[in-house]
Amino acid sequence: MADGRLDVAVGVGYSRGMGLDSVDGQPRPITPVELQAVIHAERRDEPFLVYRDAEGRLQTVILGSEVTVGRNAEAALSIYWDDQVSGLHAELKQLGGELTLVDDGLSRNGSYVNGERVHGRRRLRDGDRLQFGRTIVLVRRPTDGQHRATAVAIHAVSAPVELSVRQREVLTSLCRPLTGSNPFAAPASNRQIAEELFLSVPAVKLHLRALFDKFGVEELPQNEKRLALVGRARASGLIPDRGSSV
Numbered sequence: 001m002a003d004g005r006l007d008v009a010v011g012v013g014y015s016r017g018m019g020l021d022s023v024d025g026q027p028r029p030i031t032p033v034e035l036q037a038v039i040h041a042e043r044r045d046e047p048f049l050v051y052r053d054a055e056g057r058l059q060t061v062i063l064g065s066e067v068t069v070g071r072n073a074e075a076a077l078s079i080y081w082d083d084q085v086s087g088l089h090a091e092l093k094q095l096g097g098e099l100t101l102v103d104d105g106l107s108r109n110g111s112y113v114n115g116e117r118v119h120g121r122r123r124l125r126d127g128d129r130l131q132f133g134r135t136i137v138l139v140r141r142p143t144d145g146q147h148r149a150t151a152v153a154i155h156a157v158s159a160p161v162e163l164s165v166r167q168r169e170v171l172t173s174l175c176r177p178l179t180g181s182n183p184f185a186a187p188a189s190n191r192q193i194a195e196e197l198f199l200s201v202p203a204v205k206l207h208l209r210a211l212f213d214k215f216g217v218e219e220l221p222q223n224e225k226r227l228a229l230v231g232r233a234r235a236s237g238l239i240p241d242r243g244s245s246v
Helices: 005-009 032-043 165-179 190-197 201-214 222-236
Strands: 048-052 058-062 066-070 090-095 098-103 111-113 120-124 129-132 135-140
Touching (some): 032 048, 032 058, 032 135, 165 222, 201 222
Antiparallel strands (some): 048 058, 066 090, 090 098, 098 120, 111 129, 129 135
């Protein structure tokens, strides 16, 4: 499609352990049959989810007014293969034209939107990446197009963040993989940032620690900080949303 909305479906994967489903170190490519399934779902102009199941098969789920998520077979989105997902983990609800993720204590390990844990209710938009346990699920809202309503991030910083030139460069490099067409890409590693900016890895770590502090994510678990930093940088306007040039 000319508007590029299908780009976000390319390379959709699900996580195993700390990594994402991949082929030769790259996100699993979408097949022609899978692409047709995504196109068919888009043409319905209704919100839907895209993910890979336990066998690596791409699945699409059209969202109704309320969708339960969990490991139980009765859940509308049953993530039965992931032992870090609770029996009843979370709910997706549509109300007044808005789509929200609700996790008000249902899950043991929490639900995440773009790396940030949800406490209660979180509004969702096209391209958001959800995580339940080890499993990644992509949100598609075809009708969002270029006319998205202004979304206020729950954890957005309340005042402009002042960064040094080098801190801004490190932040931009960290976010770069997530501004492309693959929504399941991970933030850049310390080594990747160091190579791009001709810095040492210890220097990158030093700048990242400063960024974690400035964006208020230093208290998060280590494996959540980087995505949370990306999310808050976007909410602050310092880093464009996916698909924009950095």
